[in-house]
Amino acid sequence: MPQVMVVARNFMDMVAALPAAKLDMLYDSAFICEAVLRSLPPLAKKYALQMLYVSAPVAAAAMEEWVLDEYAAKHRVAIDRLLQLRVFVEVRDRRKEVSYKMNQKFQGNMQKYLVDGGSLPREPIPSSVTARLPTLAELESFALEQWECFLLQLINSSQVERGTSFSSSMMRTFQRGLLSSRDGEAPRLTENGFQFLLMETNAQLWYIMREYISSAEERGVDPTELISFLLELSFHTLGEAYSLNTLTDVQRNAIRDLAELGLVKLQQGRKDSWFIPTKLATNLSASLSDSSSNKEGFVVVETNFRMYAYSTSRLHCEILRLFSRVEYQLPNLIVGSITKESLYGAFENGITAEQIISFLQQNAHPRVADKIPAVPENVTDQIRLWETDRNRVDMTLSHLYEDFPSKDMFEQCCDYARDHGCLLWEDAKKMRLIVRVEFHPEMREFLRRLR
Amino acid sequence: MVNAIKGLFISCDVPMAQFIVNLNASMPASDKFILHMLDPTHMFVQPHVAEMIRSKISEFRDQNSYEKPT
Numbered sequence: 001m002p003q004v005m006v007v008a009r010n011f012m013d014m015v016a017a018l019p020a021a022k023l024d025m026l027y028d029s030a031f032i033c034e035a036v037l038r039s040l041p042p043l044a045k046k047y048a049l050q051m052l053y054v055s056a057p058v059a060a061a062a063m064e065e066w067v068l069d070e071y072a073a074k075h076r077v078a079i080d081r082l083l084q085l086r087v088f089v090e091v092r093d094r095r096k097e098v099s100y101k102m103n104q105k106f107q108g109n110m111q112k113y114l115v116d117g118g119s120l121p122r123e124p125i126p127s128s129v130t131a132r133l134p135t136l137a138e139l140e141s142f143a144l145e146q147w148e149c150f151l152l153q154l155i156n157s158s159q160v161e162r163g164t165s166f167s168s169s170m171m172r173t174f175q176r177g178l179l180s181s182r183d184g185e186a187p188r189l190t191e192n193g194f195q196f197l198l199m200e201t202n203a204q205l206w207y208i209m210r211e212y213i214s215s216a217e218e219r220g221v222d223p224t225e226l227i228s229f230l231l232e233l234s235f236h237t238l239g240e241a242y243s244l245n246t247l248t249d250v251q252r253n254a255i256r257d258l259a260e261l262g263l264v265k266l267q268q269g270r271k272d273s274w275f276i277p278t279k280l281a282t283n284l285s286a287s288l289s290d291s292s293s294n295k296e297g298f299v300v301v302e303t304n305f306r307m308y309a310y311s312t313s314r315l316h317c318e319i320l321r322l323f324s325r326v327e328y329q330l331p332n333l334i335v336g337s338i339t340k341e342s343l344y345g346a347f348e349n350g351i352t353a354e355q356i357i358s359f360l361q362q363n364a365h366p367r368v369a370d371k372i373p374a375v376p377e378n379v380t381d382q383i384r385l386w387e388t389d390r391n392r393v394d395m396t397l398s399h400l401y402e403d404f405p406s407k408d409m410f411e412q413c414c415d416y417a418r419d420h421g422c423l424l425w426e427d428a429k430k431m432r433l434i435v436r437v438e439f440h441p442e443m444r445e446f447l448r449r450l451r
Numbered sequence: 452m453v454n455a456i457k458g459l460f461i462s463c464d465v466p467m468a469q470f471i472v473n474l475n476a477s478m479p480a481s482d483k484f485i486l487h488m489l490d491p492t493h494m495f496v497q498p499h500v501a502e503m504i505r506s507k508i509s510e511f512r513d514q515n516s517y518e519k520p521t
Contacts (some may be wrong), residue, residue, distance in 0.1 A: 393463040
């Protein structure tokens with residue numbers, strides 16, 4: 001049965017949920033306008049550009065004619081999204097006809113943006129000041145190391161040699177929903193926590209960022225400011241240095257936290273200090289829906305259920321341990337096997353077979369990634385079979401009705417329950433029927449009326 | 452007069468049904484839980500036995516699998 005998933009929903013959904021006044025405030029910045037434009041579905045993107053130089057409201061009916069009838073659904077989705085994000089504003093004239101007008105701020109900013117391109121509120125520091133910047137590869141390994149360190153701390157805070165400097169209250173906010181801790185017991189990963197670990201880095205980042213932003217108010221920080229800063233950050237150039245002096249106080253506090261997560265690297269020069277955005281930051285607003293990470297995979301699964309993971313990371317080892325039996329570890333290699341027992345352990349914890357399979361496929365070692373399928377079919381099939389094996393017995397709480405006085409009444413009752421989709425079983429010969437437990441009150445009412 | 456009984460509707464495959472029937476037979480008379488055997492793959496049982504049946508099934512499954520000692 002499907003469990004409640006940790007949904008790494010789009011950042012833009014969060015933006016769309018802001019109150020109108022705050023949203024309008026966000027559109028003061030041309031970057032946010034661009035980030036919003038980028039996030040739109042293709043049709044909505046086209047509408048936004050089409051309306052860019054139209055200042056008068058356009059009737060909704062006229063807009064509907066822009067698309068063929070069979071695409072009306074897509075049209076609706078696009079318009080809804082534009083309205084949600086207040087890119088379009090609804091205007092009603094005297095005859096109550098709806099027409100849409102573009103948000104003035106958004107329009108103005110985008111027009112300006114088209115003409116002279118965007119310029120960030122801060123320029124990169126010239127290389128004469130910064131002397132030596134980390135190379136892109138160094139930066140990436142820094143980001144990943146930092147992120148891994150954070151994740152390790154998240155899942156078991158006790159075993160980390162080099163912790164991040166997040167306050168324990170901050171950490172608790174992040175752990176909320178991922179770990180459950182009862183008094184006097186070591187915290188345990190919840191189902192959501194396991195699913196979180198199997199997600200892609202980008203999706204994980206989103207989840208954490210969402211928690212970070214939604215807990216901002218408790219820390220006395222305006223979430224709007226954080227959102228706008230994060231979006232702005234994603235437009236900075238990867239690997240360039242930007243001075244910390246250009247930031248506001250809120251932003252400076254935030255950037256320290258972001259450095260802990262590996263989104264930016266902080267460096268100190270002789271006089272200045274600056275931050276360098278890493279890949280994690282610049283990927284933030286880029287089309288998140290197709291966030292295909294081009295991270296190199298490391299897992300090879302053989303047809304005999306053996307699993308070789310070429311990795312030095314402790315986090316990877318912990319993750320593999322969730323669903324497989326780690327047999328031995330060499331300095332750069334983890335060898336494990338996928339067994340029925342290890343998988344049952346994973347299923348107990350609420351991980352689904354599909355999640356395990358997609359994890360194995362996404363992280364397939366380059367040597368096997370080109371093969372189709374990347375994970376041997378007999379292994380994936382067996383994983384799925386073991387999962388269904390657990391659900392061989394289906395139980396439903398229900399009520400059984402018997403001793404009907406007449407065939408006619410029995411049939412009426414059957415039809416009534418069937419029409420409501422609550423009939424589980426009927427036996428015409430013995431005149432018995434079984435309905436779902438939630439349908440019992442209605443059934444009783446129905447029987448009373450029949451009498 | 453129509454009679455209503457609260458219970459659990461179980462639907463499963465034949466071997467599992469047999470396992471449950473056998474489990475029921477092994478219980479003392481006061482603890483028998485199957486109210487109606489509807490057909491080889493469906494039955495109607497007392498409402499409170501869900502957890503018991505589930506744990507017995509997983510116990511049975513564990514007995515039937517071998518884990519390599521570490």
